[in-house]
Amino acid sequence: MTDIVVPEPTPEQAALFARVRRMMLIAGLTTALAVAAVLIAIGYRLFRAEGSTVTTDATVMLPKGARIVSTAVTGDRLVVTLEIGGLTEIRTFEAHTLRPTGRLKFVNEP
The missing domain is CATH 1.20.5 (Single alpha-helices involved in coiled-coils or other helix-helix interfaces)
Structure with missing residues (x-):
């Protein structure tokens, strides 16, 4: 070659x-x-x-005589304002699963 x-x-x-x-x-x-x-x-x-949206059904028990004053959605939280016997309470829930995440109570000074 x-x-x-x-x-x-x-x-x-x-x-x-x-x-x-x-x-x-x-x-x-x-x-x-x-x-x-x-x-x-x-x-x-x-x-x-986030994947496909999953429908979540939940039933939350409110105290006797409680009244829902307002609701709001902020980010991934659902905020519910309640009036319970003249006192105001704010409860927060996770928006996707409706799992309770917090509770804030307001009372008057004696």
């Missing part, structure tokens, strides 16, 4: 090869950055997604 001899590139050809390599490196890094950004966006949406 005969070996094919490749002549050494001229200085102009060497400069052209170096420029093409540099441009390919920039294009490759840009493509890798774009692919990483897309994968990060997909991962963020998968892990932060």
Whole structure:
């Protein structure tokens, strides 16, 4: 077999090869950055997604004589203001599961 001899590139050809390599490196890094950004966006949406909404039915027992004054939704909390025998009470619930998360009572000073 005969070996094919490749002549050494001229200085102009060497400069052209170096420029093409540099441009390919920039294009490759840009493509890798774009692919990483897309994968990060997909991962963020998968892990932060609330998923399909689930209907939750709940029955909360109020004290005898209690009256609901107002309700509000703030972020992921449901806030219910009650009047119980002349006293005001605020109860908070988790909006997605309706699980009670807190209770705040207001009383008058004697």
